[in-house]
Amino acid sequence: MMKKVFLLLVALTILLFGKNESFELRIYNQVLHALFPHKEVVKVWSDSFQKRKMLARLHNTRLTSDPKNADFLLVTKSENLNVNGVLFVTSYHLLKHYKKSAIGGFYWKKGRPNLLFLRENLQKRGLHLPKSFQKYIEDRP
Amino acid sequence: MKHLMKIYAGFFLIIAVAIVYMYFSLEKMQHELAANIEKLFLSQAHSYALNIENHLKKKIKGNFHTFLLRHPKVQQELSEELSLLVTDAFRYIFVLYEDSSGDFRFLLDASKEESGEFGEKLGVDSSLWRHVCHMQTPQLIHHKNFDELWITYVYPIVVDGTTEAVVAIDFSTTFSKNLESALSPLKQGFLYIFIIIFIILLLLLYQTFLNFKTKKESITDTLTQVYNRNYLREFLKRTDIGGYQIIMLDIDHFKKVNDTYGHRIGDYILRDVAAIIQEEVRSSDVLVRYGGEEFLIFIKNDKDPKLARTIAQRIRKRIEKTTFRYDDVEIHLTVSMGITLLPKHFKNISEAIKNADEMLYIAKKEGRNRVISKRVYDANEEVVQQNRLRINEVKNAIEEGRIVCHYQPIFNAKTAKISKYEALVRLVDEEGELVYPGSFLEMILHTNLYTQMTKNILEIVFETIREKRVKIGVNLNFSDILNDDIFKMIIEELQKHKKVASWLVLELLEYEALEANESFTRKIKEIKSYGVNIAIDDFGSGFANYKIFQMMPIDVIKIDGSLIQNLDSSDVAQTIVKSIVVLTNELGIETVAEFVHSKAVMEKAKELGVTHLQGFYLAKPSAKIN
Numbered sequence: 001m002m003k004k005v006f007l008l009l010v011a012l013t014i015l016l017f018g019k020n021e022s023f024e025l026r027i028y029n030q031v032l033h034a035l036f037p038h039k040e041v042v043k044v045w046s047d048s049f050q051k052r053k054m055l056a057r058l059h060n061t062r063l064t065s066d067p068k069n070a071d072f073l074l075v076t077k078s079e080n081l082n083v084n085g086v087l088f089v090t091s092y093h094l095l096k097h098y099k100k101s102a103i104g105g106f107y108w109k110k111g112r113p114n115l116l117f118l119r120e121n122l123q124k125r126g127l128h129l130p131k132s133f134q135k136y137i138e139d140r141p
Numbered sequence: 142m143k144h145l146m147k148i149y150a151g152f153f154l155i156i157a158v159a160i161v162y163m164y165f166s167l168e169k170m171q172h173e174l175a176a177n178i179e180k181l182f183l184s185q186a187h188s189y190a191l192n193i194e195n196h197l198k199k200k201i202k203g204n205f206h207t208f209l210l211r212h213p214k215v216q217q218e219l220s221e222e223l224s225l226l227v228t229d230a231f232r233y234i235f236v237l238y239e240d241s242s243g244d245f246r247f248l249l250d251a252s253k254e255e256s257g258e259f260g261e262k263l264g265v266d267s268s269l270w271r272h273v274c275h276m277q278t279p280q281l282i283h284h285k286n287f288d289e290l291w292i293t294y295v296y297p298i299v300v301d302g303t304t305e306a307v308v309a310i311d312f313s314t315t316f317s318k319n320l321e322s323a324l325s326p327l328k329q330g331f332l333y334i335f336i337i338i339f340i341i342l343l344l345l346l347y348q349t350f351l352n353f354k355t356k357k358e359s360i361t362d363t364l365t366q367v368y369n370r371n372y373l374r375e376f377l378k379r380t381d382i383g384g385y386q387i388i389m390l391d392i393d394h395f396k397k398v399n400d401t402y403g404h405r406i407g408d409y410i411l412r413d414v415a416a417i418i419q420e421e422v423r424s425s426d427v428l429v430r431y432g433g434e435e436f437l438i439f440i441k442n443d444k445d446p447k448l449a450r451t452i453a454q455r456i457r458k459r460i461e462k463t464t465f466r467y468d469d470v471e472i473h474l475t476v477s478m479g480i481t482l483l484p485k486h487f488k489n490i491s492e493a494i495k496n497a498d499e500m501l502y503i504a505k506k507e508g509r510n511r512v513i514s515k516r517v518y519d520a521n522e523e524v525v526q527q528n529r530l531r532i533n534e535v536k537n538a539i540e541e542g543r544i545v546c547h548y549q550p551i552f553n554a555k556t557a558k559i560s561k562y563e564a565l566v567r568l569v570d571e572e573g574e575l576v577y578p579g580s581f582l583e584m585i586l587h588t589n590l591y592t593q594m595t596k597n598i599l600e601i602v603f604e605t606i607r608e609k610r611v612k613i614g615v616n617l618n619f620s621d622i623l624n625d626d627i628f629k630m631i632i633e634e635l636q637k638h639k640k641v642a643s644w645l646v647l648e649l650l651e652y653e654a655l656e657a658n659e660s661f662t663r664k665i666k667e668i669k670s671y672g673v674n675i676a677i678d679d680f681g682s683g684f685a686n687y688k689i690f691q692m693m694p695i696d697v698i699k700i701d702g703s704l705i706q707n708l709d710s711s712d713v714a715q716t717i718v719k720s721i722v723v724l725t726n727e728l729g730i731e732t733v734a735e736f737v738h739s740k741a742v743m744e745k746a747k748e749l750g751v752t753h754l755q756g757f758y759l760a761k762p763s764a765k766i767n
Binding site for chain 1: 232233235252255257258261262263264265284286287290311
């Protein structure tokens with residue numbers, strides 16, 4: 001009995017400290033489903049080890065080491081990337097940096113999750129998001 | 142052992158409850174502390190929001206968004222001013238406005254890190270924020286889903302009835318986490334103490350269990366799994382045996398079983414018989430293997446005096462009906478049992494067990510397969526079907542009013558009508574059965590109990606005379622008349638109820654050696670003076686002293702039963718009775734023939750001139766006088 005209570009406390013502690021991460025994982029899962037509804041496996045790439053680790057936990061993804069080969073690129077740094085895949089960023093600052101190519105971004109601001117898509121870039125790539133995502137589409141960053 | 146278990150359980154429960162109580166008290170304290178601090182922060186945040194509102198209203202003219210869009214410098218100045226308010230407790234302070242599509246965007250941000258740009262959209266729970274804007278009342282928003290935020294105070298800035306902006310003050314989770322981490326060791330401490338105590342108690346319980354097991358083994362018979370003599374010793378030490386009846390049980394011809402089928406089968410029999418007994422007794426009863434094939438059963442009993450006998454008969458019948466099968470062998474058994482129904486009447490418990498053993502011996506002697514709880518004497522012992530009681534039982538009977546009188550009619554030989562009755566004493570035992578005087582009178586003869594009993598009998602007889610108005614004879618010894626208490630009682634009754642005298646007959650037992658005693662003669666004459674009839678009982682046996690006719694004013698002679706019993710066949714008896722009748726006729730004294738048990742005896746007594754007849758042939762003693 002006491003053992004169970006103890007384990008429950010540990011589990012609660014883990015949950016408490018992992019809220020943001022699990023929330024983020026859920027968001028990426030939904031974004032990938034929205035962007036690639038018919039793709040069984042989405043090839044993903046990121047310039048961050050942490051993000052790669054997180055993306056690897058998603059069911060329908062496969063990590064790739066070659067950005068050119070990736071369907072979805074999660075970018076955390078401002079670099080010059082010459083890629084074909086869908087560019088997604090992790091801060092407002094990067095969204096402005098990649099405003100010509102990134103289709104959107106997910107980032108934390110003031111402790112709150114922010115999801116944003118750029119209409120023009122979505123249109124350029126011929127991507128259509130489901131209705132539930134419409135409220136996140138902006139004309140400019 | 143049971144008490145020890147209860148103490149352990151109670152101890153464990155108290156500690157567990159105390160620790161759980163402390164744990165939850167701490168939890169409650171933590172919540173109360175958090176709530177109080179929340180209130181404190183809230184009041185501070187409200188004060189900050191008011192200051193910001195006043196400051197912004199002073200600096201900004203017209204629509205906030207339009208003004209700040211046009212005046213980036215003011216925007217920067219205000220942001221810097223706001224940044225002075227940020228502390229560790231206030232994680233973020235910023236000002237948002239609601240755009241035309243209902244989204245919230247930055248107007249000003251006091252934070253240096255993660256700074257929001259003017260017009261940048263912020264992901265907030267729009268419905269709650271819109272509610273603040275539209276209702277124009279501050280609101281506290283709790284965050285449960287995010288790591289960094291605890292609560293946000295949202296304050297609307299209203300100018301001319303329009304919500305121009307909302308001030309947001311975020312409290313960080315730092316404080317609640319600090320509080321949690323500060324109290325956590327304490328809570329964990331309680332938890333560990335609880336676990337340690339729990340383990341210690343488990344060990345104690347295990348130790349107790351081992352002790353209990355060892356103890357149980359030492360008091361249990363390994364073969365039959367019932368208690369052994371070790372237990373019996375302890376049981377007798379701590380138990381008031383008065384609350385129990387004792388059965389001693391023995392398996393009949395068990396030696397033959399052992400000799401015929403071997404000890405292995407004998408052991409099976411013992412085991413199975415013990416199991417049957419155990420099934421037939423109640424959990425409150427105690428079964429002990431007393432010796433080889435002997436069992437002692439203590440039947441807990443406060444109410445039903447026949448309970449032990451009922452249970453014993455049940456066991457006897459069950460074993461009689463059972464077929465004991467082992468391998469290919471079928472064995473039928475019987476058991477004999479002796480019972481001590483009232484152990485409290487014995488000097489000690491050993492005597493009570495010894496009595497049960499004696500009863501068992503009688504049961505075996507009388508043919509086995511039976512239950513004996515009373516001693517039954519044969520004719521040679523002159524007590525037929527009567528039970529010998531112990532002095533305590535007689536004492537209890539007197540104290541509890543269980544002394545009664547039965548009345549046997551005495552008939553007039555000529556008219557064949559009842560002319561009077563003889564009162565005969567009986568004792569009702571604890572089981573409600575009648576006990577005859579042969580079982581108790583002799584043992585109390587020279588004790589105070591005898592006087593007490595005589596007085597009781599006289600009281601009963603006086604009352605019956607007063608009620609029924611019939612002549613009743615009551616047996617007294619010569620010594621009873623000499624006893625001042627009894628004599629005084631008789632005289633008082635005669636003085637009080639003068640009519641009683643003419644209905645009363647004192648039957649003095651002749652067997653007591655009569656010595657010339659002035660006191661006795663004076664007393665008997667005094668009684669006689671009230672009109673009481675004086676009779677001499679059992680005349681012709683013992684010391685038939687003719688001097689008695691000179692000493693006392695005798696009205697009736699009751700001829701001894703031993704003469705009457707053989708009256709139809711014994712010439713000697715006839716001659717003696719004839720001479721007694723001649724004598725009494727001369728003296729004008731009535732005669733009563735006792736023990737008339739047949740028609741022939743009755744006819745002979747009549748023929749010899751006996752005036753009154755008494756005996757089973759004519760009428761048996763009865764509790765009631767019709």
